[in-house]
Amino acid sequence: MSSRRSRQSTAGVSSISDDQIIELVSKLRQLLPEIRDRRSDKVSASKVLQETCNYIRSLHREVDDLSERLSQLLATIDADSAEAAIIRSLIM
Amino acid sequence: MRSPFSLKQEFLKNWILGLQRCRSSKKNMSIFERKKVIKLSADVAVASARNGITCWSRALIADAVKEGNADKHLAEKILGPASERQPTEKVPVGAMAYNKRIRSKKIPKRSSVIRRTIKCAPQAARPSSIVKRLVGKRRQILRSLIPWGEFMNGVSLIEETLDYIILLRAQVDVMRSLASASKLVNLN
Numbered sequence: 001m002s003s004r005r006s007r008q009s010t011a012g013v014s015s016i017s018d019d020q021i022i023e024l025v026s027k028l029r030q031l032l033p034e035i036r037d038r039r040s041d042k043v044s045a046s047k048v049l050q051e052t053c054n055y056i057r058s059l060h061r062e063v064d065d066l067s068e069r070l071s072q073l074l075a076t077i078d079a080d081s082a083e084a085a086i087i088r089s090l091i092m
Numbered sequence: 093m094r095s096p097f098s099l100k101q102e103f104l105k106n107w108i109l110g111l112q113r114c115r116s117s118k119k120n121m122s123i124f125e126r127k128k129v130i131k132l133s134a135d136v137a138v139a140s141a142r143n144g145i146t147c148w149s150r151a152l153i154a155d156a157v158k159e160g161n162a163d164k165h166l167a168e169k170i171l172g173p174a175s176e177r178q179p180t181e182k183v184p185v186g187a188m189a190y191n192k193r194i195r196s197k198k199i200p201k202r203s204s205v206i207r208r209t210i211k212c213a214p215q216a217a218r219p220s221s222i223v224k225r226l227v228g229k230r231r232q233i234l235r236s237l238i239p240w241g242e243f244m245n246g247v248s249l250i251e252e253t254l255d256y257i258i259l260l261r262a263q264v265d266v267m268r269s270l271a272s273a274s275k276l277v278n279l280n
Contacts (some may be wrong), residue, residue, distance in 0.1 A: 024250040031257050049230040052253060056237045059260040066267040067131035071123050074130075075275040 028052055099141055099262045106137035106268075110170035119184040132156065132163060133170045147248070148256045151240030153177075 025045050032051045107186065110133035121129070136156060142149035156167035171177050235241035238256055 012200065020247050021250065024247065024254065026234065026255075027254055028250060030253075031254065031261075046228075046230055049234055052257070053230065053233050053237060056234075056253075056257065056260065059257070059264055062262070062264045063134065065266065066264065066271055067127050067134065069271050070130050070267065071127035073271060074126070 031055075099259065100266050102141040103134075103138050103259075104266050106140045107134050110137055113169050113172055128163065129170075132166055134263060134267060136167060136170050138259050141259065141262075142255070146254050146255050147244065148239045148241070148254060149259075155239060176278065183193070206228070250253055 025048055028048055032048070032055055073075060094233060111129070114129050114133065139149040139152040144150055153171070155161065155270075157164055157171065161167070231249070234253065235244065238244065238249070238252055241249065241252070244252055
């Protein structure tokens with residue numbers, strides 16, 4: 001009895017995993033600027049992974065560059081200053 | 093899933109709060125130090141916007157305050173008093189909503205749940221054909237890019253990646269807006 005149950009749940013988990021993964025990989029594709037603009041549907045999972053890694057690395061670099069720029073632009077990090085209030089109202 | 097706009101607001105709010113907590117030490121900071129404060133408070137803020145529900149966000153905060161981390165004190169200052177902080181460990185396995193669908197019907201014993209919290213993911217019973225294609229160097233690289241990625245597998249790795257990218261983009265958008273707004277203010 002228990003072996004039948006476990007066999008069933010094993011099969012259940014792996015077939016759901018397949019569909020889940022297809023769905024997730026396609027969601028990932030939607031997020032990647034490189035691949036999203038291409039018409040072709042035939043993008044391999046490994047290409048998606050590669051683009052994902054590149055994209056994450058570029059986002060990390062951007063955060064770093066922006067932090068650098070912001071530290072030059074913001075004379076102080078006084079969030080109560082008049083400048084901060086103006087900036088906040090511009091963004092929100 | 094929350095709309096990207098409210099994520100940005102959440103991030104901005106957390107970020108400003110974190111920066112305010114560092115206000116006292118800021119008078120004569122070098123550009124390098126200021127950059128560090130800005131970046132660390134931004135990273136902590138983006139992780140906090142997730143409120144502890146994803147593995148990567150708990151990882152980011154936990155790593156920031158880990159013993160031996162050079163900027164531990166700065167991170168703690170940014171995070172504020174312990175009472176206001178979010179949980180960073182001991183979270184139910186597969187805390188993200190969609191994982192609940194694929195978990196087996198058997199309710200895990202309490203001890204096994206705690207033992208598995210480090211892993212952050214239910215293990216797939218058997219690697220599917222697609223998962224097999226996601227192995228190798230590329231998967232390793234991806235795991236190295238996501239906080240605590242080395243503890244994630246298969247489905248949860250991709251889910252966490254999706255979430256992480258969405259939050260990173262929100263962070264970049266807000267920081268970029270702030271940079272252009274600051275330039276405008278400085279020009280006057």
